[in-house]
Amino acid sequence: MAQNSDQMKEEIDVRIGRPKVRGMDLLKDAHQNKGMCFTLKERQLLGLQGLLPPNIITQDQQVYFVMQNFYRWDNDLDRFIYMMSLQDRNERLFYRTIMQNVELMMPIIYTPTVGQACLKYGLTLRKPRGLYITIHDLGHVYDILCNWYIDDIKTIVVTDGERILGLGDLGAYGMGIPIGKLSLYTALAGMQPHQCLPIVLDVGTDNETLMKDPLYIGLKQKRERGPKYDALLDELMSAVVKKYGSNCLVQFEDFGNHNAFRLLEKYRNSYCTFNDDIQGTASVAVAGLLASLKITGKSLLENKFVFQGAGEASIGIAKLLIMALIELGANEEQAYSRIWMVDSRGLIVKNRPAGGVTGQKIPFAQDHEPIDKLEDVIKQIKPTAIIGAAAQPGAFTETILRDMAEFNEHPIIFALSNPTSKAECTAKQAYVATKGKCVFASGSPFKAVTIDGKTFHPGQGNNAYVFPAVGLATVACDIRTIPESIFLESAKALANMVTKEHLAEGRVYPPLADIRKVSTDIAVYLAQYAFKENLAFHYPEPTDKRHFIESHQYQIDYEEYIPPLYDWPGHSTKL
Template sequence: MMDGDFYYQDGVVKTHLTGKALLTIPQLNKGTAFSHEEREVFDLTGKLPDRVESIEEQCVRAYQQYQRFEKDFEKFIFLASLQSYNQTLYFYLIKRHLREMIPLVYTPLISHGVINFSTEFRATRGLYVSYANRNKIKQILRHRTNKDVSLIVVSDGESILGIGDQGIGGLVISVAKLAIYSIFGAVDPSKTLPVVLDVGTNNEALLEDDMYLGARHKRLSGSQYDELIQLFVSAVKEIIPDAFLHWEDFGRNNAERILTRYQGEICSFNDDSQGTAVVTLSAIFSGLKHQGKSLSDSRFVVFGAGTAGVGIARYLVKAMVVAGLTESEAYDHIYLIDREGLITHKTQQVTEEQLPFIKQSASLTLQDTLTESKASILIGTSAACGSFTQDVVEIMCGYTQHPMILILSNPHDKMEARPEDVIRWSDGRALVVSGSPSDDVVYHGRRFIISQCNNFLIFPGIGLAAVVAKLSQLTDDMLLLASDVVSHFCPKVQESGLLPSIDQHKEITTAIATAIVEYAIEHGYAKSQLNKATVIQSVEQSYWEPRYYPYQLDG
């Protein structure tokens, strides 16, 4: 028997738990769906209403309960509570109402859950690793509820897009990311593990808040911070050696160097730099078809030079090199703008990741940079609301027929511009995507669908590939392959948006996973013993759907 409270065998859940204990484990609780036979075997008779319901009947009731709440944050809390007592029903409900509920369990509303983590804390989930417990990390990992873990999302909560340093609230992001992995079919939630590294916070409001649950000290840095990261990675390698490790919302000074340091030791992925870059590349590939241009012919301005912005710029360079440019030529095509303006040789405090993008010129404003570069693609990752003004759009329209404007910051109050304004200022010529969900725009009788440039189109497929193949490493070639796969699902008509619909998530997830697994087998990155001829079958069999399994008493 596998160590833990339950395990799967031949389509059956086997567990030693009975009675009330069985009903308190969200991974196991079926509520009124336990059959009469199961109720007898597991001492549940009389602990539930006599009627046995299907998961569909439970879903109808849960949706009616959900609809009674008027405010989005109340709906968020209801869904979080449901996840805390019946995990399978939670995922079943969301998949039945995907378009309506994804914005509540992920962006943009997830930021409210992060901010209010301590005040709304009700039930624990995941693991908390603090510096004080740095020598107990192996013990903490061994005490996890889900024993058969394939995928870990870990955050230190320093750089949550749009809201910054939220300390221990970063756990909410880890939980939400794993929920998306499961909603989009990448992995059974009972094989996932959310983790927060509680290294303190530099958010004074949190440090002064009596309700704050995290470590009450300034954020660790230097050798202490690096020590904790090293101890955590070493513990994961020993205790859960085949896990796919997803790094989430680490600060600009740590994100890239952590990934670079450990991606050769354990299969690692940083969604903020890599995931954002890959889905943005897909949108750009789609937009280039409408512009009638090639990647190597284009120039780019990236407004916001943090983890996401630099990540996009780096993968643009990789893609342009594949397209035939030299690395030096590719860097010349990209203009990176930070708080002080265009990053140049005179810019103060340039990070190591920003160095290759330095321009030998005076520091320029966004408007001046566009005028000088004639960039046809503008990418916003700054969280500086309203930065893309009418004159910015009009400057681009002055030298390119269809400027591509990617408004990636979220939530809505951090967006560089409103899509409807960009469409109007450009007289319907701009190709627009946004990081947050946006309504369609009607302009002069034409309806424009504003695609959401969201990483959820990408990372579930990557995660599914990692789980199926037990990847030893996630390479840049695999990520570029994922971007290319998504681009083939993109609409062909401008008004239909630049990215595929969320309704295509199953096809996209399985297509990405299949392509990466095939590549991994061919190039020696797959630890699983797989036959390339049956990869599609292996991926489809691993695709997860929420359903109840029959139960048998173990022991």
């Protein structure tokens, strides 16, 4: 049967390397659009002549234009919306702008502003991104994956919206988190953006405010739990493998505590998956603690840790600390004896009258009398480090901070809760109360603080230091399952990047401005580890691991389109 002209033209396009998308459609394609950077030759070849203003500019000039518009807005939420609209129009320009302004952009495109965006997602939604899979889609999850316009997916970030940052159950409004995480995968580690897919599992919400919100975009029903919920998760994981292969990374994000640990244990040995709230947070926090030792002068075994909170973040950090302590020579009993946890019912101890010591908390219950208040726990236990990850703003009171400075020369204060409004204390509060003695890190960014003429640059314990590197190494090396050791090795690698100059400034993490290099270096380190430990399925093993990792990274510079000269009737490519 004779082919029609459109079919013939498409075959010619494929043979000569001409993109199928041309003209106005090309300008609407964020993956390929270069805006006014298209050269005259490209404009003529691609059917763009007359569709753009005649001036031809450089990508750096485009970045300048973007920043001028960026500064026009007087609040961060509007800046977030502007940057997301740029991502929808011109992907390479979006990432180039971020990479040239990392420290400025990180708080805008992710924490803390992404929290505001999620709270108002019905207002901020401009263009659907990612997939919404509901509890009513049981039996059809694979079909929905097939509706996505790209088949070559390597990384998925999925949430059910039950515990978005420290903001609680936001249901379908939680889509902002997978989108933001995947943007960081590309910006900070160079993951290919077209290979990333954000997914929200909409199983309802228990947030009454959202149920009454006329702008709410999700299912207006109570959150589904039990067998149907589990069946949806099982079907998703099976459908991902069927559609994208067993080496497609699935990152779980912002699930409720009761599901986060359970699902991690259920899938971790059978699928390529990890939970960033548990494992990513743990890796970054442990890296900060390891770097802190260079200031305190103590070994990890000499420290005593008190956690404010016993949720997935705290327990994840504590478990990775246990692994690190055991690796240094402690037995299991000795390792657990260094970790004390405080939840909403007080210090977690054996046979606690207030109860509530169940599940993941049980191994951390100490032989000690019950203590109800965190202030009293600090006075009696006298820890060297306090770590907050329970989204209880102000939990680290001035009394606690002063007490920590009283019995420690350099107390370690980690206020890791996000967003900023949920932080246990601010950087200024910590430095002032301890008279500049503390080693401080936070989950959200804080400005530099000057005490007695010395300026401290508080470290931000941002998961972005680790999870993009883990994802890049996993995809590049074809790692099929991700053991806990990957996160401990990441923590060691990150801690080793903190220099004496960083420590002198009060930093326990490298500056965010260096994060692309940090991510690449950690990915290279993990590639070496993965091949050594037989975790990588990529064959043959590359001899130059750095070149191998860099070859997988997304390039933010525009590519020049120069197709071979070819003629077909009525449509010449000759200039």
